[in-house]
Amino acid sequence: MTEPSRARAAVPLLHRPVTVHAWEDIVFAHWRHEPASLARLVPRGTRPDVIDGSAWAGLSAYVFRETRVPPFPPSGRLGTMTEVTIEVPTVDDSGRRGVVYRTVDTANVPAIVAAHALLGVPYTFAHARARRRGDTLSYRSVRHPARALHPVRWVRGRTAGGLPGSPGALARTGGTPQPRHDVAVRVVAGAVVDTPLATELTTRQGIHARHLAQTLFWQRQHPPLTIRAAHAERLDGDLPDAVGMPGLFDREPDSLLVVDGTTVRYGWGDVVR
Template sequence: MWFDQSWLDLTFLHWPVRPDDVAHLYPPGIRPDVFDGMTYVGLIPFRMGYTKVGAGPALPYFGAFAETNVRLYSVDDAGRHGVLFRSLETARLAVVPAIRFTMGVPYTWARMRIARSEDVIGYDSVRRWPRRGLCSRVAVRIGERVEPTPLEIWLTARWGAHTRKAGRTWWVPNEHDPWRLHAAHLVELDDELIGAADVRLAGEPLRVLYSPGTRTRFGRPIVVAAGSVSQ
C-alpha cells in the first residue's frame, strides 16, 4: 500500500468524445479507452476527506481539500484501464508542485468553495495558476439512489491512472469500495476547464451522478513506456 484517501461529495459529469479527436493528447504506451466505439471526458468536482501515506496518520494540510478534475479514459497494451488527467484544480498551493514533481499529475492552484443546502450542492473554482482566471461552476440537486448502467460502471469503476513523468509513462494502480450512486439534476453549469483541456465534445451529456463518497487505496507506480512524448 502506497497511500489511501477518502473522496467525498463527488459529482460525475460526462460527455462523449471521438477517440481520434483526443488520441494526440495521450503519452506513449497508452491510448483512448472506448465503450461501444466512443470515449468520454469527465468533469468531476469533489472534496478530499483525508490522505494517509502508508500506515501513518492523516495529513492535516495536504490531505483535505476541494478538487475538480478533468479526465479522459485510457488503456495500455497490458490491458490496464485507467484515467488520464488533463487538469486537477485544488485550493492547496503546496499540493501543486509536490504532486506535479513526484507523480507528473497536472495539478493546478485555484480558489475553490463547496457549499451544500439541503439537497443541492454547488462547487465553485477559479484558477489562480497556470492560466489564471479559468472558471468552473457546477450545482446539482441530489436525487434518489440508482443502480448504474454498464457504461456508468465503466466510467466510475476505474482501477488506476496513467501519467507521464521523467520521460516515462506510468500506471498508478488503485482500488476502491463500490460507489453509492444517486441520480442528480443539473441546476447550473458554467465551465471553462474542458475547453482549456483541448477536448472537443461529440454529443450531449450523460446522466449526472452524485456519490457521498468512498475510500480509495493506491499502489506504487508501474512503468508502462519510455520515450519521447507523441504530442
C-alpha cells in the same frame, strides 16, 4: 459486464499505498466523443477507452478529507482539499482501465508540489471550493494562469482582501480584471443506478500519467461504489478551453452521476512505456 467492472477497483494494491483519502461528494459528468478526437490528449502507451461505443471526456469534482501518507496519521486540515478535474478515461496495452487528468485544479499547494514531483499528475493552483445542501452539490473553481505557475510564491505574498476575483485583487492591478479560467457546477443527486455504463465511467483501476519521459500507471483501490443519477442545475466555465478541450460544456452531459463517498487508496502500479 457490471460485476467485473464493479470489482475492478476493489483489487488489492500491488504495493503499499502512497496515499489514503476519504473521497466525498463526487460528481462525474461525461460527454461522448469520437476516439480519434481525444487520442492526442492521452500519453503514449494509452488510448481513449471506448465504453458503450464511444470515447468519453469528463469532469469530476470532489472533496478529499483525512488524507494520510502511510505510515503517518491523517494530516488534518492540511489533508482536506477540493479538486476539480478535466479527464479522459483511458486503457493501456495491458488492459488496465484508468483515467488521464488534463488538469486537477485545487488550492492545496503541498498536494500540487507533491503531485508534480512524484506522480506526474498535472495539479494546478486554483481557488476551489465545495458546498453540499441535502442532495444538491455545488463546486466552484477559479484559476488565474499567472498565479497557477507559481502557487507557493503567490500564497506567501497574498495580502488581506486578495482572494481571486476579490475587490482587493482588482485594486492592486489598477481595476483591470486579470485573465482566469473557471468552472461552476451544481447538480442534484437522485436515485441509485446500477448500469454497466455508470460503473465503467466511475470505477477506474488507476491513473495514467506522463512523468519525465515515461508513462506511469498509479493503481487506485476502493470498495464498490454506490452510484446515483443526477441532473444539472448549472455547468459552465472555460476551464476545458485551457486544457485543449474547447466546447466541452456546450451541450448537456451524456452521463451525469454522483457518488456520496468512499475511501480511496493509491499505490504504485507500473511503467506503461
